[in-house]
Amino acid sequence: MRRYLFLLFCFISGLSSCVNVEDAPDIPDTSVYSMISPQDTLIEVFLAKVYRRADFIPLDSGKYIPDAKVYLFSKTDSLELKLNRRTKKYDSRNAEFIKNGETYYLKIYLENKILSAQTRVPDKYTPVITDISVSDNLATLSLEWSKSGDQKGLYRVLSSVDFDTNLLTGFFWGNTGGVLDTQDTYFKGEKIILTDGNFIIPENATKADLYFSHYSYDEAGYNFIRKLDVIQNRTEFLKHFEAPVFLEYNIDGGAIGVFGSFSNYEIRKTIRL
């Protein structure tokens, strides 16, 4: 009998070969946020403390980190960003330092660590309106551009319509006519057909100005901004139906946050009514 029980014990023990689950990593105490663009006149980096549950968080501006050395490097040049006491951010004027298609390296020296990150600014491109039509309160237009190099092609379009009334109304949604179908303002691809199903022309209006802000992102920036949009669009009610958002970070050396880049193009089209 003892032999059988011993064999049984061995068999049962053999079944439970464990799967290794690593402990969750410690959360760093520092955060970084910076999105750079050739079209921006200012380069900004916000450096702040990370607060764990049950930490006391000051209600005033005491969350930023004031005593860091912040540098931005390109392959050929470098720039030091200084703390702006008013905005609490490290900044510098962008005198054509940021260029399309270039890779930039962020280096932050803190008392006990050095943080680093990099981003490749999306290539230059020109979105153009290739088709436009208005009928029965429905406006439709096509935006096209060309992608260059090996960039991912991650875009966002924001829009508005301005009639003679000078009141901004309406907005365009992407629909399935594009290269990739999407219903929100983010998409991947080089063409999108946008529609405004609420294109109600006011009485006596003679023209409509259509404004489009077209953004092209690097991957880290795109992923971060999209998830951020999800968080910010949540309402108390919708929270009950939604899974938590896990943000992705690209800062090395002991910090969370994102260092990303984008290119921005403003397009305006006037149509006579």
Next chain:
Amino acid sequence: MKLYLYIIFFLIASKGHAQLFGFVKDANTKEVLAGVIVKNINTNQVVQTNRYGFFSLRVTGRTDIIVVSFLGYEALQLSTDSVDRTTPITLLLYPAVQSLNEVKITANKLSNPEEPGKIKLMGAKIRELPLLLGEKDPLKAFQLLPGIQETSEGSASFSVRGGNKDQNLLLLDEAVVYNANHLFGFFSTFNPDPVSQAEIYKGAFPAQYGGRLSSVLDVKMKEGNKESYGVEGGIGLIASRLTVEGPIKKEKSSFLVSGRRTYADLLILPFQSEREKTGYNFMDFNAKANFILNPSNQVFLSYYTGLDHFYQKNKIPRRESYLLNNTRLKWSNSTFTSRWNSVIKSDYFLNLSLILSKYYMAYTEGTEQDYYDPSRFNRLKLYSDIQDFTLKLDNDYYIRPTLLLKWGTKNTFYQFTPRDFHYASNRTGEENIQNNSPIQNAHEGAAYFNFIGKSHHLFYEAGIRLSYYTPTKSFNPEPRGMIGYHFSDNLALSGAYSKMNQYIHLVSNTGNGLPTDIWIPANKTLRPSQSDILSVNLSYNQPGWSFTLDSYYKWITGNNEYRSGVSFLGITNLNNRDPFLWEDILTQGKSWNYGYELAAEKTTGRFTFWSGYTLSWSVSKFDDLNKGKPFYNRQDRRHILEFTGKYKLSKRLTLSSNFVFMSGQPLSVPDAMYFREDPYYNYLEVYSGFNNFRTEHYHRMDLGMTLKNKKNKNFWDFTIYNIYNRKNPYSYSIENTFDLSGRNVRPVLKRQWLIPILPSVSYNFNF
């Protein structure tokens, strides 16, 4: 087809030994009894009645003595001289008369060493347990057994050996019940009164079952008393029940109708203001009829429908008008089963079933403005349903007294309307969004063969289930096997392997909102799920006592989880396509579940109990979650201890108690926060990983007392749920508190708890 023809030929051409065959029934109600032991004393051969009460036993040409025994009933002994062996016989068992003085009170044992992984609860046993608000719920009863845990506080949904709640096949008279929850999960759809018995398989699955990965819960309704009319019911705090049964034609046919409804909404209605009305109710209706056409043929018809209805109306005064808000959530299951049982030959029993089942969920929310501008509105509608039609054939062929072949086929035709979503508004300009997933049809077919046999000390099952699913053109063989050995009369050891496939997936609400469930078919992207389950069972039995030790290892592929940040309603999703595609919000991965279960049971004496301890692990790995690293999943509770006891103080008074302890379960909770772009606004929550936090332990004790009247028919049932008022964790949220200076804020994790100490009383009658 050729295989079937061969089997039919084999059956027809088979041998002609003398057989004693027929049905075993309760002498008082004439209801068939499943699992009854029928033993030929002369040959020492033993068979069990199948789920329809049928048995077939070989007898010698001489006079054989047959003993029929079933716990809770007086044993029956008969001689083969006295019975006709050419037609099915009916053996009647009388319920045992229990006497306290003799201390011979005997309860049915939960498990049988020759069927490891299966636990059986009789309806009467379920009705004795002290459960939430006095509602005797079969699903809650099973949650008090090792390896089966509730998914959240008070919920009827359960997880078996680390599986998700949708991996349990819930059957009511063979029909699938797709959503077994009432009152947001606090009660199940199984009204206890019409339940005859309930069995759960958590491993060693027989080949006739398939379609889910982790368990099969098979609930059988009573057939109705063929001898006399009876009424049974109960009046409780939250709901009342009434069951009527009786013969349609004495001994030939019977009926049973049973209903249950809550009246919480009616009770609180007078106390609600004109401005805000919230209500909830649920109802169940069961009906069954059965007809004995002749000794060899019977027909059964059974029907169930249940409905949950939650509503909330707000009338918010505005300066010159009212704003009306309406929220409504309904969900409903309906099933219909028609069965034909036929004894084709003395050793061949056939069951043919035609089954229909439907589940739907409808959620509407809207704001209307009346008086000045009644045309203004804001409406959201979400509708989902699943319907199936099943044709099932089950055959039991007794090749030898010690070898039974079960074989059959099952064909299920599904129609899914996974998501019919409409959002309309004219508040901020005309908007009308329809974002639906298309109606889909699917066919799931299966054929199975299962040999159940015994040879001296050895017992075994060897089977295969061949399943087919049209949308993915999947053809999957599912081998099943179990082999065991009786070392002595008391000690048995067995090992089992089962492969299971699941072709439909459940999508449940992602957050803590309304308990909305949607079933979707597997497709080429959201692949069918598969599990491989290996288990070992050691069983030790003494008169009145039994002990079992189980060890299991379950691999699952094709487990579903939500992607980061997605919405169940699909409003703010990262990837909303039209038509809506579930694969945009779900991702698939693997899981490993393993552990040990130790159970002890005492079935005789004034004091009876069962108790279980589970030590288990449940780990998942998804490429798209937790950076592809393994993490403990929601079902991972390291230690679970359960105890259910009953003490019969006198003939009229019984005391009972439950105790449950479960270690905390993993949950995704923010560990930290930071300010993104400026020092004042735009703060973001940080998670160190998926399911990074473990909740506090769960434990509670319930007490019950049953006081019968002098005729022992009617009784009062008193229950106190959570006697020491433990504030068990239900959910967690981050709340900000200020320090004394008012200059600092402190985010702290707050535990929300749900059910405090909750006494209840119900009066139950039976005449």
